[in-house]
Amino acid sequence: MFKNLISIGLIIIGGITVVLFISTHLAMAADSERHKRVNGMDVYLGVIPSQLISRNHSNMHAPRALGYHEYHVIVALFDSKTGSRITDATVRVNLPASALTETSEVLEIMQTNGVISYGNFFRMTVPGKYRIKVMIERPEMNGTDTVYFIYQRPRD
Structure with a gap:
């Protein structure tokens, strides 16, 4: 009987260990979907539905009417x-607007509380996965560094 209790205890501890191991890797995978490293740079991506942006900030880029399927794409x-932050880059994002077309925008430099990042609004009308291409040019570098992110746009 005592051996059975020990066996059951070991099975429970083993199960908990497996669950913790898997959940840790899933959390790390979720973070890696928003972070890439290229040519000495750490590139972070943020995507925020325009409905969550304060009215005080809705005109932070070229004035436009923000629709229901507008998303603010931010790159740091x-x-x-x-x-240290990189503040002298030119950042362009290509994002599929539909199955047949792609939108390309240069992200504008944004300064929020003295912190520089790059951002602009994009339309994502269909729920699903979007492959976001981020192209970075810096004055001291030759050429363009490119990274890809996958963003899962939720259902309405």
């Missing part, structure tokens, strides 16, 4: 070695 860049 950091030097991988020093951790």
